[in-house]
Amino acid sequence: MAATGPGKPRILVTRKMMPDVERRIAALFDATLNPDDRQMGRDEILDKAAHHDGLLLTSFDKLGPEFIPALASSIRIIATHSVGHDHLSIPQAEARGIAVTNTPGVLTNATADISLLLILGSARGASWGDRMVRENRWGETTLLTPMGHDVTGRRLGILGMGRIGQAVAARARAFGMAIHYHSRRPVAAEDAQGAVYHARFEDLLPKCDFLSINCASTPETRGMVNAAALALLPFGAIVVNTARGDIVDDGALIAALASGHLAAAGLDVFKGEPSIDPRYRALDNVFMLPHIGSATPATRSAMGHKCIDNLVQFFSGERPTDLLTAK
Numbered sequence: 001m002a003a004t005g006p007g008k009p010r011i012l013v014t015r016k017m018m019p020d021v022e023r024r025i026a027a028l029f030d031a032t033l034n035p036d037d038r039q040m041g042r043d044e045i046l047d048k049a050a051h052h053d054g055l056l057l058t059s060f061d062k063l064g065p066e067f068i069p070a071l072a073s074s075i076r077i078i079a080t081h082s083v084g085h086d087h088l089s090i091p092q093a094e095a096r097g098i099a100v101t102n103t104p105g106v107l108t109n110a111t112a113d114i115s116l117l118l119i120l121g122s123a124r125g126a127s128w129g130d131r132m133v134r135e136n137r138w139g140e141t142t143l144l145t146p147m148g149h150d151v152t153g154r155r156l157g158i159l160g161m162g163r164i165g166q167a168v169a170a171r172a173r174a175f176g177m178a179i180h181y182h183s184r185r186p187v188a189a190e191d192a193q194g195a196v197y198h199a200r201f202e203d204l205l206p207k208c209d210f211l212s213i214n215c216a217s218t219p220e221t222r223g224m225v226n227a228a229a230l231a232l233l234p235f236g237a238i239v240v241n242t243a244r245g246d247i248v249d250d251g252a253l254i255a256a257l258a259s260g261h262l263a264a265a266g267l268d269v270f271k272g273e274p275s276i277d278p279r280y281r282a283l284d285n286v287f288m289l290p291h292i293g294s295a296t297p298a299t300r301s302a303m304g305h306k307c308i309d310n311l312v313q314f315f316s317g318e319r320p321t322d323l324l325t326a327k
Helices: 019-028 042-049 090-096 108-124 126-134 163-173 201-207 227-231 250-259 278-282 297-315
Strands: 010-013 030-032 054-058 077-081 099-101 155-159 178-182 210-213 237-241 262-267 286-288
Touching: 010 019, 010 042, 019 030, 019 297, 042 054, 054 297, 077 297, 090 099, 099 297, 108 126, 108 163, 108 210, 108 237, 108 262, 108 286, 126 286, 155 163, 155 201, 163 178, 178 201, 201 227, 227 250, 250 262, 250 278
Parallel strands: 010 030, 010 054, 054 077, 077 099, 155 178, 155 210, 210 237, 237 262, 262 286
Antiparallel strands: none
């Protein structure tokens, strides 16, 4: 489906967007949309890209390291409908002279809400409690079983104190949680809201009854939450992740959950999603969601419009607000 216009930049949109976003795209660009929301493979995207000036991609697009080097020379910009950009190689884009933009800021609250849902759901047994009611097993409950874990007054450690980490901290304050965090550098005092900074990740971990992963996936953070890190958490701690699945070593997390060292986990993201490690499905102490951190109409619409804003700025000769590449 193409919306044509003489002289307009040609944009390939790989997935169906919110209606207001698609209307604006069609008005501003010579746009190839995806009305059936059919998942296109890498080769199909590469083939279609040959006739376009820019791409509007999503984190659902599994592209691989060969994607950007194989792109047609006509492509000048890639706008990704996500904050994370681990599905794209920024250095490869820079080497090709392709600008890359993302969508920070507009999904902060929605993702922080999911972090709190995971904290509460994993601690209080939302997944097994729901199953007990659905399977007509309510009668099995006693004064002693099953039981969850307290949240109020506990210690929360945040890995990555950016916009989302700060929003998680603000929400956790309402539960009287004591906040600790680790980032590459401390944030301003007004943004930390009294949270205690730990320069070393290893020093944060013993302070965490809950560990919330909110950092970006980078070469430095991938696999950061591994067996050695999990061993430093207090016995009975809970891990939640709304960032990226590859920050966690799946085997180590599953082993810590199975052994009882960790009481529970709440996961919205997984390495290799949607093909997750099947061992997670066998664990009753894991509360899982299908990567829905930004999945509200208002947030997805705002993300789409942010992509459009960046594209308009680029094709107008301006520097896009959310540029990830050098130029």
